[in-house]
Amino acid sequence: xxxxxxxxxxxxxxxxxxxETHTVSAGEGAQERLQEALILAEPGDEVVLEAGRYTLTxxxxxxxxxxxxxxxxxxxxxxxxTDQAGSGEGLLVTSDNVTLRDFAVENAKGDxxxxxxxxxxxxxxxxxxxxxxxxxSNGAYGIYPVEASNILVQDSYVRGASDAxxxxxxxxxxxxxxxxxxENVAGIEIENSNHAEVTENLATKNTGGILVFDLPGLPKVGxxxxxxxxxxxxxxxxxxxxxxxxxxxxxxxxxxxxxxxNTRVQVxxxxxxxxxxxxxxxxxxxxxxxxxxxxxxPVQVELRDNIYGSGGNAPDxxxxxxxxxxxxGSLPPVLTDGLHQNLGRNDQVPILTLGLTKVGQPFAEAxxxxxxxxxxxxxxxxxxxxxxxxxxxxxx
Amino acid sequence: xKKSLLIFVAAAAALAGSITVNATVIDEPAVxxxxxxxxxxxxxxxxxxxxxxxxxxxxxxxxxxxxNTPLYSDGADKLRFVYLPEGTVLMGEGxxxxxxxxxxxxxxxxxxxxxxDRRLIETRVLLHRTTGWVALPYRWNEDQTDAKLALAGxxxxxxxxxxxxxxxxxxxxxxxxxxxxxDGEVIPIGPKARNLPSEWLAQMVDTGHLSAVPSGxxxxxxxxxxEGAETADLARAYLDVNCAHCHQPGGGASNSGLDLRxxxxxxxxxxxxxxxxxxxxxxxxxxxxxxxxxxxxxILVYRMSSTEAGVAMPELGRSTNDPDGIAVVxxxxxxxxxx
Numbered sequence: 115x116x117x118x119x120x121x122x123x124x125x126x127x128x129x130x131x132x133x134e135t136h137t138v139s140a141g142e143g144a145q146e147r148l149q150e151a152l153i154l155a156e157p158g159d160e161v162v163l164e165a166g167r168y169t170l171t172x173x174x175x176x177x178x179x180x181x182x183x184x185x186x187x188x189x190x191x192x193x194x195x196t197d198q199a200g201s202g203e204g205l206l207v208t209s210d211n212v213t214l215r216d217f218a219v220e221n222a223k224g225d226x227x228x229x230x231x232x233x234x235x236x237x238x239x240x241x242x243x244x245x246x247x248x249x250x251s252n253g254a255y256g257i258y259p260v261e262a263s264n265i266l267v268q269d270s271y272v273r274g275a276s277d278a279x280x281x282x283x284x285x286x287x288x289x290x291x292x293x294x295x296x297e298n299v300a301g302i303e304i305e306n307s308n309h310a311e312v313t314e315n316l317a318t319k320n321t322g323g324i325l326v327f328d329l330p331g332l333p334k335v336g337x338x339x340x341x342x343x344x345x346x347x348x349x350x351x352x353x354x355x356x357x358x359x360x361x362x363x364x365x366x367x368x369x370x371x372x373x374x375x376n377t378r379v380q381v382x383x384x385x386x387x388x389x390x391x392x393x394x395x396x397x398x399x400x401x402x403x404x405x406x407x408x409x410x411x412p413v414q415v416e417l418r419d420n421i422y423g424s425g426g427n428a429p430d431x432x433x434x435x436x437x438x439x440x441x442x443g444s445l446p447p448v449l450t451d452g453l454h455q456n457l458g459r460n461d462q463v464p465i466l467t468l469g470l471t472k473v474g475q476p477f478a479e480a481x482x483x484x485x486x487x488x489x490x491x492x493x494x495x496x497x498x499x500x501x502x503x504x505x506x507x508x509x510x
Numbered sequence: 511x512k513k514s515l516l517i518f519v520a521a522a523a524a525l526a527g528s529i530t531v532n533a534t535v536i537d538e539p540a541v542x543x544x545x546x547x548x549x550x551x552x553x554x555x556x557x558x559x560x561x562x563x564x565x566x567x568x569x570x571x572x573x574x575x576x577x578n579t580p581l582y583s584d585g586a587d588k589l590r591f592v593y594l595p596e597g598t599v600l601m602g603e604g605x606x607x608x609x610x611x612x613x614x615x616x617x618x619x620x621x622x623x624x625x626x627d628r629r630l631i632e633t634r635v636l637l638h639r640t641t642g643w644v645a646l647p648y649r650w651n652e653d654q655t656d657a658k659l660a661l662a663g664x665x666x667x668x669x670x671x672x673x674x675x676x677x678x679x680x681x682x683x684x685x686x687x688x689x690x691x692x693d694g695e696v697i698p699i700g701p702k703a704r705n706l707p708s709e710w711l712a713q714m715v716d717t718g719h720l721s722a723v724p725s726g727x728x729x730x731x732x733x734x735x736x737e738g739a740e741t742a743d744l745a746r747a748y749l750d751v752n753c754a755h756c757h758q759p760g761g762g763a764s765n766s767g768l769d770l771r772x773x774x775x776x777x778x779x780x781x782x783x784x785x786x787x788x789x790x791x792x793x794x795x796x797x798x799x800x801x802x803x804x805x806x807x808x809i810l811v812y813r814m815s816s817t818e819a820g821v822a823m824p825e826l827g828r829s830t831n832d833p834d835g836i837a838v839v840x841x842x843x844x845x846x847x848x849x
Contacts, residue, residue: 149662153683171665173819175684199665200679202825208687208694224790224820230765231694253820254790260765277790284765331778332767332787333759359786359793359809401785404778 133158140166145174152176152183160184163191163217170194173201173224179209182508185217188241188271195222203228203258204242207235213508215239219256221246226275228258235259236505237267244274248297248355255281256298259288261334264501268292276355277362278303279320282310284334289499290315299356300325300365301347306332310340311499321354322362322369323347323389328376329361330403330410338377338413339496347371348387351428366391366430375399377413380496387423391430392445392466394420398453398473410473412450416458416493422447437466437482446484451477459488541571541593546615546637554633554648554657559593559617564630564654566619571596573719578705579733579747582832584676586620586631590700593617594719602711602724605704605772607697614638616698623671631666632680633657636690636698643696645686677829685826693760703727704772705751730772736838745842746772748835752824768799781810782846789813792821803848805840814839 136151136159138144148168151161157180165186170193176183183205185191195204204222207214207229218241219226226242229235242256256272259265260283267290272279279298282288288310295301301317303325304310310326317323324347328337347370356363365372368391373379375398386393394417399410426445429438438445446464450457453470469481542558545551554563561567568574572593580588594600598611610616616636623629630650637644648657649664663682669675681688690696703711703724711727714720730747731739750772756762757770766787769779778784781799786792786809794812801807813823814836822828 146662146664149682149684153661172663172679172682173685175682175688177684177687198819199677200819200826200829201685202820206684206688208684208691222820223818224792224825225788230762251791254788254792258788260788277788281788283788329785329787331784333764357791357793358795359797360789361785361787 133160135160135162137162137164139164140168144168145170145172149174152178152181155181157181157211163193165190167192167194169197170204171197171199173198173203173206173222175206175208176212177208180211181209182213182215183217184213184215187216188218188239191217193217193219195220198223203253206230207232210234212236213238215509217241218243220244222253224253225258226253226256226272228255228260229262230259231261232259233262234264234502234505235262235266236508237265238269238509240270242270242272242275242279244276247274248276248299248352249274250276250355250357252276254278254360256295257281258283260284263287264505265289266501266505270294271296273297275299276357277360278325281305282307284332285310287499287501289313289501294318295320295323297352299352299354299362301350303327303362304337304340305329306334306337308337308339309497309499312340312342313344315345316348317345317350318348319352320350321352321356321367322365322372323350324371325362325365325369325374326372326376326379327361327374328399328408330399330405330408335405335407336377336409337375338379340376340379341382341496341499342371342380342384343382345384346387347384347389347393348423349389351388351390354430366395366434368392368425368428368430369395370425371395372397373412373415375408375410375412376415377409378494378496379412379414380416380418381420382416383419383421385421385423386447387421387425389425390428391426391434392449393422393425393447394449396448396450396454396457398451398470400451400474402474410453412454414456414458415454416460417448418458418460418493420461422461422463432477433480441466450485451480458493459485460493462487538570540596541569541615543595543613546593546613547639550646550659550661552659554635557615557635559591559615559635563650563656566630569593572617573714573717575701575706575710577700577751578707578728578730579744579751581700581751582828582835583620584678584828584830585670585672585832586622586678587624587628589619589621591617592701599718600714600720602703602720602722602727604724605726605729606702608701608703608706608720608724610638610698610701612638612640616701618700622668627671630654630657631668631678632660634681634686636696643690643698645690645696646683647680647686649680674830679826679829681826688762688826689755689824691755691762692758699755704729705747707732733834741838741842741845744838748838752832752835756824781808790820792823794821800843800846802846803844805843808843811836811840811843 163185203225215238244252254277275298278300279295301320370389370393465485595613601609649660749770
């Protein structure tokens with residue numbers, strides 16, 4: 115049963131003075147008890163998941179503003195969707211000012227946790243995992259906020275997503291920090307979004323570590339102002355296991371950081387080690403599209419103060435091995451299709467260009483060469499992403 | 511308020527399968543307006559939408575209706591009703607949703623079987639309150655005497671009249687909103703003038719329940735009588751009714767960029783040669799939502815033809831495939847010029 119106890123004063127000023135705590139335990143009827151708690155919670159309330167494994171047959175959802183869903187730890191309170199029979203995700207959040215923390219979502223049939231139009235959402239210390247590891251039949255996204263403003267994803271762990279471990283789409287004002295993303299197709303993907311900071315994450319054993327993409331034809335296009343800084347992007351060489359048809363299915367294994375389209379992307383102070391195709395890849399969107407708003411090239415990208423380890427030794431694209439052989443066995447740490455504009459090259463490392471001159475030109479027409487050395491270009495600083503103070507305060 | 515009237519109590523007839531009709535004069539209580547306007551009644555009977563449970567005879571203030579093209583719900587029969595508070599009327603606006611006054615309600619009961627074999631499974635109510643629409647699901651009891659609020663929904667293993675074993679899902683309150691939502695607000699989906707028969711609308715005008723028959727009404731083809739209808743009309747109507755509540759701007763799947771509304775003519779937005787965005791394994795290895803001329807290479811058909819969570823579309827509301835809907839959409843795609 116749901117126990118109701120009166121909790122301490124709520125910190126959030128928007129919440130009622132007396133918030134309630136609804137404690138739910140695992141076991142018989144967990145699906146209905148937990149779902150009912152999520153429906154009956156009032157703004158400011160906390161729904162607490164006691165330690166245990168919750169066997170769930172259908173997706174859960176939360177549609178009340180200002181609710182915290184808190185477990186006893188990412189290895190203690192486990193929402194197990196192995197037997198899920200319905201819904202497109204494990205947990206769906208559609209309300210604002212929600213905090214999700216300290217629990218796990220395992221083996222969701224679709225996405226792990228999705229929040230849509232949910233502003234000021236905090237994902238903290240969560241584990242979203244497909245426990246069988248890389249598999250095309252796993253769900254697409256682990257942590258999946260979309261169409262929202264003010265998003266914080268931190269201290270979480272995602273493994274096994276057949277698209278992106280942490281995917282932020284069509285959103286604004288985003289912080290993704292101190293997460294571990296392991297054995298996903300894309301570790302972290304920021305897509306069609308603006309003002310994002312991806313910092314201090316560990317992305318390892320994915321197909322691609324960190325992707326910054328902008329795609330045409332979506333309600334929100336024109337992504338940019340993205341900072342990718344102080345991440346460890348290591349050993350992202352897992353064979354691409356994304357189902358065909360998805361954009362990430364085209365990401366070569368061995369990709370560290372990949373920027374597709376977007377305007378103003380800074381890649382700073384990252385440790386890029388043993389990514390066997392390329393540590394940093396800049397490419398234009400190459401498919402046909404019909405969208406006047408869309409700009410397909412990576413424009414104004416800056417590479418500064420990154421540490422480049424070994425890599426580029428097993429490029430995973432057609433002809434890559436021949437280029438590598440011609441360059442002494444491995445590709446240079448940075449690769450561009452040649453369609454970038456205003457590349458800020460402050461890292462003095464060789465850059466391979468495929469020498470394409472037109473957007474959409476087939477790779478078969480590539481004219482690979484090294485970019486001519488260029489002087490250090492002027493740097494700029496993106497405005498820092500500032501989240502509302504109360505979001506950080508919720509975690510104190 | 512009460513109203514005296516003559517009703518035909520047919521319960522015995524339906525139970526026994528014979529025609530023994532008793533004419534009775536009773537005082538029939540009015541619909542419970544207070545229950546519509548606030549709270550979450552624990553039982554369906556508290557609303558007094560029906561004069562009895564099993565027979566589902568509507569209260570004298572409640573009117574039944576049908577849609578030209580209905581949403582597929584595992585083959586369940588759907589009994590639809592509207593309630594309008596005394597002295598209020600529906601307003602029409604083109605082919606779109608009828609405008610319901612505050613205090614009105616839309617009631618939909620899901621049932622399987624016919625005659626004495628009919629079993630009521632659940633009743634979903636949409637209540638129009640001063641704060642907006644509220645959606646609540648009710649699950650019928652074994653005795654079929656009343657339905658109980660099922661906030662968290664339910665999953666019911668059952669055998670359909672055709673013998674198929676299915677796992678029927680009653681949506682939870684939030685899942686009601688997943689479909690019944692635009693820009694974060696709960697809204698009705700079904701009663702759009704374009705999908706309502708002219709005769710019914712005219713009758714509603716005659717009885718003083720509707721201001722006028724809206725222009726643009728009764729445009730969607732009649733699904734039960736679809737021989738001879740244009741394939742494109744049938745397919746577009748089917749997609750409008752079954753998919754567009756999410757797949758439209760402001761809907762639950764707006765981020766996909768796929769817009770399957772009847773009034774959408776932009777080829778890409780309709781999915782023609784449109785690559786997937788967040789489909790994951792739902793793409794089934796296909797590159798586009800609709801590949802003209804090639805239904806087998808179209809994500810749309812792939813997802814309509816699956817019952818697996820994470821792949822199946824719609825995500826909610828069905829645990830079986832709809833062969834008729836799939837056939838119509840396949841034919842439509844097949845007939846599209848490939849070049």
